[in-house]
Amino acid sequence: MPKNTSVEILGLHLSPRKKGSSRLLLDKFKEGAESKGARFEILSVSDLRIKGCVGCFSCTKDGKCVIKDDDMRVLYEAWEKAERVVVSTSIYFYDMPSQGKAVLDRSQAFWARRYELHQNKEDKPGGRGFLLAVGATKGKELFTPVTLVVKYLFDSLSISKKFPVLAFRGVEGPDKFTSEQLEEVVKAGEEFAG
Numbered sequence: 431m432p433k434n435t436s437v438e439i440l441g442l443h444l445s446p447r448k449k450g451s452s453r454l455l456l457d458k459f460k461e462g463a464e465s466k467g468a469r470f471e472i473l474s475v476s477d478l479r480i481k482g483c484v485g486c487f488s489c490t491k492d493g494k495c496v497i498k499d500d501d502m503r504v505l506y507e508a509w510e511k512a513e514r515v516v517v518s519t520s521i522y523f524y525d526m527p528s529q530g531k532a533v534l535d536r537s538q539a540f541w542a543r544r545y546e547l548h549q550n551k552e553d554k555p556g557g558r559g560f561l562l563a564v565g566a567t568k569g570k571e572l573f574t575p576v577t578l579v580v581k582y583l584f585d586s587l588s589i590s591k592k593f594p595v596l597a598f599r600g601v602e603g604p605d606k607f608t609s610e611q612l613e614e615v616v617k618a619g620e621e622f623a624g
Contacts, residue, residue, distance in 0.1 A: 436467045437623050440512040442505075443474035444519040444530025454604040455562040455596075456518035458612050462619025473508060475529040480505075483535035493543035495536060502536050509540060509587050513557045516622065517580050521565030525575045534583050541586040550588045559584040559593035560622050562615065566602045573597040594618070 441460060445452040453474070460470045478501035488496045495502065509515075519526040526534075543549045561580050565572045577595055585591045596618050601607055 439470045439514045441472040442517045446529045448476045451564040451604045452518045452520040458615040459619035462616035463623040466623040468623035480532045482532045489539040489542040490546040495539045513554050516560040518562040537586045554588045557589040559589045561595045563597040568599045
């Protein structure tokens, strides 16, 4: 029997709005990726209860977070096996919403594994990341902070720090995207699955 060679992609939706602009982007990206045979799982902060990092540095001793009574374990398990990760976020005050930032702060355990404990020193073979972002304002530096933060999330997950960014300014809701913009996202998903 032939081996299943389809690509597995993890989509991280880091906005609290279940039907907002960033979720639409991720759904369209998924549509494109699945059209090329990829298996695509979405984990959304709107469906998970994530506590913020307490800054105790315990993870630097064993690579594990001391907080056990939330849903972060779901993300940790997904991150363990993920080679391709797409992050989708809306922009609030020039960065991702606080729920998404809590997830990234808790990736400190993976950073500790890589840089304190010297595990996972090499990037995952085939590991790739992608950032989808959307903001209602049009500021020149609107996506600079989130791009930098996601860069170091990918680094912590042993995924290349070089990744494509597809970002949209001046979009004030999911019904404000043009059909051309949404088609661009579908195409990006197709290419990412390749």
